[in-house]
């Protein structure tokens with residue numbers, strides 16, 4: 001029983017940062033608009049890790065590791081078929 005609890009705690013420690021990162025990135029993405037000024041995000045760069053850089057007209061920018069722009073085709077999180 002103790003090992004099961006330890007397993008769940010370890011799982012939470014591993015998953016929680018990813019979940020928090022996902023939620024904060026989703027909040028920053030704001031359905032494709034800059035949360036600070038409401039201008040649409042434009043992708044300007046992609047890192048070798050596949051992180052996407054977005055900027056708006058007013059010079060705000062952010063980096064995302066999830067692709068919210070194409071949730072049904074390219075995002076591995078949403079891919080149901082194996």
Ligand SMILES: [Zn+2]
Nearest residue numbers: 034037056060
């Ligand atoms: Zn902005």
